[in-house]
Amino acid sequence: xxxxxxxxxxxxxxxxxxxxxxxxxVLNEGDLSSAMDIIHxxxxxxHKTFFSEVGYLTRGLHEAIKAFSNExxxxxxxxxxxxxxxADAADRLNYVIEVTEKxxxxxxxxxxxxxxxxxxxxSQSERFKDLLLLVGQLEKEHDSLNGVYDRTCAVKEESEKxxxxxxxxxxxxxxxxxxxxxxxxxxxxxxxxxxxxETHLISLMEMAAKVEKLSGIEVQxxxxxxxxxxxxxxxxxxxxxxxxxxxxxxxxxxxxxDLLSSLGF
Amino acid sequence: MNKDMKxxxxxxxxxxxxxxxxxxxxxxxxxxxxxxxxxxxxxILKQGGIDFLVTDWNxxxxxxxxxxxxxxxxxxxxxxxxxxxxxxxxKEQIIAAAQAGVNGYVVKPFxxxxxxxxxxxxxxxxx
Numbered sequence: 001x002x003x004x005x006x007x008x009x010x011x012x013x014x015x016x017x018x019x020x021x022x023x024x025x026v027l028n029e030g031d032l033s034s035a036m037d038i039i040h041x042x043x044x045x046x047h048k049t050f051f052s053e054v055g056y057l058t059r060g061l062h063e064a065i066k067a068f069s070n071e072x073x074x075x076x077x078x079x080x081x082x083x084x085x086x087a088d089a090a091d092r093l094n095y096v097i098e099v100t101e102k103x104x105x106x107x108x109x110x111x112x113x114x115x116x117x118x119x120x121x122x123s124q125s126e127r128f129k130d131l132l133l134l135v136g137q138l139e140k141e142h143d144s145l146n147g148v149y150d151r152t153c154a155v156k157e158e159s160e161k162x163x164x165x166x167x168x169x170x171x172x173x174x175x176x177x178x179x180x181x182x183x184x185x186x187x188x189x190x191x192x193x194x195x196x197x198e199t200h201l202i203s204l205m206e207m208a209a210k211v212e213k214l215s216g217i218e219v220q221x222x223x224x225x226x227x228x229x230x231x232x233x234x235x236x237x238x239x240x241x242x243x244x245x246x247x248x249x250x251x252x253x254x255x256x257x258d259l260l261s262s263l264g265f
Numbered sequence: 266m267n268k269d270m271k272x273x274x275x276x277x278x279x280x281x282x283x284x285x286x287x288x289x290x291x292x293x294x295x296x297x298x299x300x301x302x303x304x305x306x307x308x309i310l311k312q313g314g315i316d317f318l319v320t321d322w323n324x325x326x327x328x329x330x331x332x333x334x335x336x337x338x339x340x341x342x343x344x345x346x347x348x349x350x351x352x353x354x355x356k357e358q359i360i361a362a363a364q365a366g367v368n369g370y371v372v373k374p375f376x377x378x379x380x381x382x383x384x385x386x387x388x389x390x391x392x
Contacts, residue, residue: 104280108287171377174287178374181278182352185323235330235361237323240352240373250354253379256372259356263363 012049016042061201089194097184104180111173118170121163128156185239266388268293270316275299275306275332276350277324281373285319285350288380303327307335310342317387322351322358330358330365337366346387350375 019042026034132152139145244251250259272289274297276282282299289297298315300306304326309315318336322329329349336342348369349362359370368390369383 101278101280105283108280108283112287168377171287171291174284175375175377177280178284180280181276182373184278184280185352235355235358237328237330237353238355239323241354244354248356250356250359250372253372253375256354256359256370259359260363260370263360265363 012045015045019045061204089198090191093187093191093194097187100180100183104177108174108177111170115167115170118163118167125156125160125163132156182240186242189239266385267316269296270294271296271298271314272317272319273298273300273306273309273315274319275301275303275324275329276321277301278321281321281350285380288377289319289384291377292381292384303329303332303335306332310336310345311339313341315345318345318347320347320349322349322353322362330362333362333365333367346391348383348387350380 019038023035023038023042026038132149135145135152136149139147139149241249243249250256272294274282274285274289276285279301282301286297286299289295298309300309302324303320306318306320307327310318318332320329320332327335329351333347333349336345336347346368347366348371349367350371350373352373353359354372362370368387371380371383
């Protein structure tokens, strides 16, 4: 944690009290010119305190941003090269999307290969059928083969069922790779957020630096502008919903179907 | 359902395009083209020859809902069946998609069975 609070305000209070007493005593003595000097000193002192507080805040923000990006950099070990560079939060998050995308594709490559093997098993099963017919014919001629045809047929059916289940499981592995899209969309939103925060913080720091340079207390009206948040478009794309309990969000496909059928679909 | 029909799959995530392509292949539909957002999809659609559009919603450039509106506004494309496959799950969004003329709406993450069911339903209705 970084403390952004300067000690200027405490110091200011004690100083104010002692100057106030001084002011009362010179006024009691009728020394108006000294009284005006003290008022002027107080005025100056207030300005200085204000600016040093702004300075503390600015430095604190700066440290917080640096610590934030360093933490992200340390958490993800991406090799010495990149770790040594100034950590960029958005880049790191993009890296997560890239890695998960690459891995999802590698998984699907293997599933594709596995599915090709399942196809091969299917065609082998066809050839097996021909051989079985031959066994069926021989069974009639040789008593010792009695029942072999039926039993082999049962095994063949069982194995065909297994192949079917295997195909479904493999397809489900492909479908489950959609986590990459779902998480990727959320990460993209966080990237946008981080980028916005960074941009605003940087302009805030620039503004603070300007304030420090100015001798007067007035901040230029232009720099006080607050970014107006546009009124949100209710159907604007938001990506995956994290809070599925919310009343305005559907939590599964059944609810989508219900809603659409209520609309005459 | 004509298995030879030409399908355009639009999603900014290559992972999702590949998943949908694989599932369509399981349904016997192998004539699939891809685009990564509405902006790249629209010229492909306007060129003609696409029979069925499967699109995501949340994409950079042009979103799926805007693509759907463009499709419905173009007399040559207006009758094209459109299935939205998206993580957007707000009721308001689903209603907006329905009003814009979507033929089916699947929320991510979905199962192979749900996608198949919705595609079958779209073509059942169209006859």
